[in-house]
Amino acid sequence: MLLAASLVALAVAAQAGAPCPPTPAGYSFYRLQDTPGAFVLRTLPAGSSPAALAAACDSATLCNSFSSDGQLCIVPSSPIFSFLDATDPQVSDCDGVYIAARSLSGLEMPPGVDVDVLRAKGEAGLRNMRAIDAAAKRVASKLRAEAISPEALAHMSPQALARVFREANVPLSQTSDQLGSYTNSNVMAALTYPVWDSRTVNGTTLSYISPIKDQGRCGTCVHFTAVATAEAAVAVAQGQAVNTNDYSEEWMHFCNPVYKLTCGSGYWANRAAAVIAQYNIPYEKNYPYTTAYDAGNCNLYNPPEERSPGTFKYFFITDLTKAKEHIRTWGALMSSFAVYNDFFSWGPAKAPYVWDGVSALAGYHEVTVIGYNDSGSYWLVKNSWGTGWGDKGFFKMSYTANVGFMSPADDYIVALNWTANNTPSPSASPSPSPSPSPSPSPSPVCGDGTCDAGETCGSCSTDCGPCDVCGDGVCTGAETCETCKTDCGIVDASGVLSCCGDHTCSASLAENCGSCPTDCGVCPSCNKNGVCEPLLGESCATASGGCSDCGSCTSTYCGDGKCSYSKNGYKESCGTCAKDCGGCNDTSFCGDGKCTPPENAGSCSRDCSGGGKKLPLRGVPEPSAATATGNNGNGNGKKNRRALLGSAHMRG
Incomplete structure (x- = not known):
């Protein structure tokens, strides 16, 4: 035992004294660190040099990072850095992750715009589209019952059109911040x-x-x-x-x-x-x-x-x-x-x-x-x-x-x-005599039997039909489960009102294959992305099933209370097993370089047991490879040191 320990110590010392290979141009090297949540594109044979790995990453679509053990990756938008387990004798001082100073795919977002802004700014328009879609489907159902083609709507009289919408329980036009807004022309376009x-x-x-x-x-x-x-x-x-x-x-x-x-x-x-x-x-x-x-x-x-x-x-x-x-x-x-x-x-x-x-x-x-x-x-x-x-x-x-x-x-x-350059211009003709200005369009008259532009169910229910009322116990008009769960929701087996079963897999309602297979489809037993995802039904592997992303139920697995790491085997991190390692957005997690209770040498050896290696600053590249821009390789041009140190919010 003493001889073995001495050999390990000598190996560590030799590793510590040997210089690391040069960092390839265009990359930053984060020694003894990885980026939890990185998507692995493929893995090359062990022992490949950083130069060879960089060349492979450069030729692979979307690759903007690689690890010293041969994984070609896509790093998250705001990467969280985590230390490798220096107590693993297979980990050398020159192991780590290399991140390219290039865009993920090529879209730069304006300052202050992120996915939350995109969602928020588009929500009203998306709600209107869903309202139009719901209204069109209910009108289409009525038309099918009467063997009327959707194209016939354009030739109907206002009175006949109003009858179809009324009997389908759909307002001809509505304005609603909750349920969505539309006109009858919007619905007719969707039907056509x-x-x-x-x-x-x-x-x-x-x-x-x-x-x-x-x-x-x-x-x-x-x-x-x-x-x-x-x-x-x-x-x-x-x-x-x-x-x-x-x-x-x-x-x-x-x-x-x-x-x-x-x-x-x-x-x-x-x-x-x-x-x-x-x-x-x-x-x-x-x-x-x-x-x-x-x-x-x-x-x-x-x-x-x-x-x-x-x-x-x-x-x-x-x-x-x-x-x-x-x-x-x-x-x-x-x-x-x-x-x-x-x-x-x-x-x-x-x-x-x-x-x-x-x-x-x-x-x-x-x-x-x-x-x-x-x-x-x-x-x-x-x-x-x-x-x-x-x-x-x-x-x-x-x-x-x-x-x-x-x-x-x-x-x-x-x-x-x-427009083509050779599009013929209209033949010259004498200028016509000035014509009188057209008379202004008459203001809509509520009660004339036509739901005119400017009229809605709220301003003229006589012409446009009654408005939908969320809470009346009937799912009608442009109501959907997402906009009116009270009327359109579905009672599940436990008696809880939800939207699972409305034939729409809605991420904004936190539906996925794990929470709602009825709408989102059945989850694969293992998506093999390297992340243990219990919410999607993944669990540790057994002889008859389970998922290798979660480890082996008979040895080391996600959920055993230990944030495990093996360079040449099963690895866990805050990005792959939050159960054992903590979440990457938590105040502390295993791999952040601080032994924070309840962490101990048994549950988090990488933070609490040392390993004989001098750890760098987390989220900071080696000086010889530091970039002037601070680009993290995701195309967003982030220069925020906090993001590199892992305190920025990583969505997902």
Whole structure:
């Protein structure tokens, strides 16, 4: 025993005296630390050098971090740092995590804007859309009962239209901060076009959407999205049966005359759209996309330079009914969202994406919205991560994903249209004689049998029908469980009123596959993301089942009261097992470098037992690798030392 202890001590001393390998350019090295909550993309063979691991991370889409033991990762948006267990004899002084000074995907958020702001600013618009959807479904049910097509509504008299809405118990128009606001034209549009996919325009063989592309390692999602949206607008305007437009993301990100970015930096969607509107956009053949150069390649290929033969205009949309109309008219638009770790593993066999309420925030992303489905309550989206991700590069985002997607406020939804240069101007004709100014439209008259613009159920129930009343015991009109649980809620087996069973998986109501499999689907027995998630039904592995993310029930597992760590085996941290290690946002947790009661050597050896190694400052990179910017690799440009020290809030 004494000899073995001496050998370990000598090994530790040798490790302590040996210099660590050079930190690869563009990375910061956090010695003897890791980042709980990081999403592991893949693991390379043990023994790979930092230079080899950096090269592998640089070539892997979305990778912005790697560990000394070979894990290629995506670090959380505001990383929490935790110490490795220095008492493990396999841990050397040069073990730790390397974080790149580059964007996760390429979207920069304006100062003061985060996912909570996105959610809050978009909530009213999303509530209105859900109200329209609920009202349309109830009117559609009435129409089916009478064998009337939705298209017939546009040709009905005001009296006949009012009868259909009245008998469906739906107001023709309402204004409500609680239940949502809409007009009958909003509901009729939803009835006429409940589903749209710009890849198969209105059920035809036309496709307004260009092929999927791959942004690779660079933070260029904004420009891939802007280009895809521009390609769709041109296809629509030119009446192309198949979208063959191919414009240059390289020029947009690296070469345009307004700003020139690097591979590792992101940008704002509104400014990208402004560049397209002001300068047009050249073709891919002139500036082919490459990730080989950090500053891009702005050499002209295949001269002469050619640009789209027309003019773009851009604008912002703050109404989701108008957003859907724009998709139908121009093929696509741009929107952003907060990316959580559970999004990376979305696939076509899964339900439309809804944040699971547990996974950590990884960063922000810009994508192209190409359709919607009111029946299934989701958006159809084109991504820029290649055809190997998602559903051949596309995905479905639930209306209730709770990630700030399609927030109808400010400049969060960006639209483009396009006019050809050769569009003939109207023939010149003599100027007409001035005509008298039109008479102002008559003010709506309550009681004339027509629910006119400006009238609602609140101002004129005679014409627009009675308003919904939350609390009257009947789920009618535009009421949903989320806006009126009293009327639309479902009593569960224990007698509690909930929304589980309303056919909508709502992340804002904390529904997930663990809490509501009826709406969200059955959880996989183990999602193998390295995090033990009891709320999703995961538990320690046995011979007949369980989940390896939670350890082995017969040896070490999450819930055994010990925050375990084995470099070459099962590891726990505040990000993977809060039961044993404490939560990363708690006042103290195992791995924070302080032995805080009730921690002891048995429950938290990394904080309470030493290990013969001098620990660095938590959240501070090695001096030789420190960066001047403080960039944490997530694309948000955070320079807040508190975030690096782990005191910033890590959502999820």
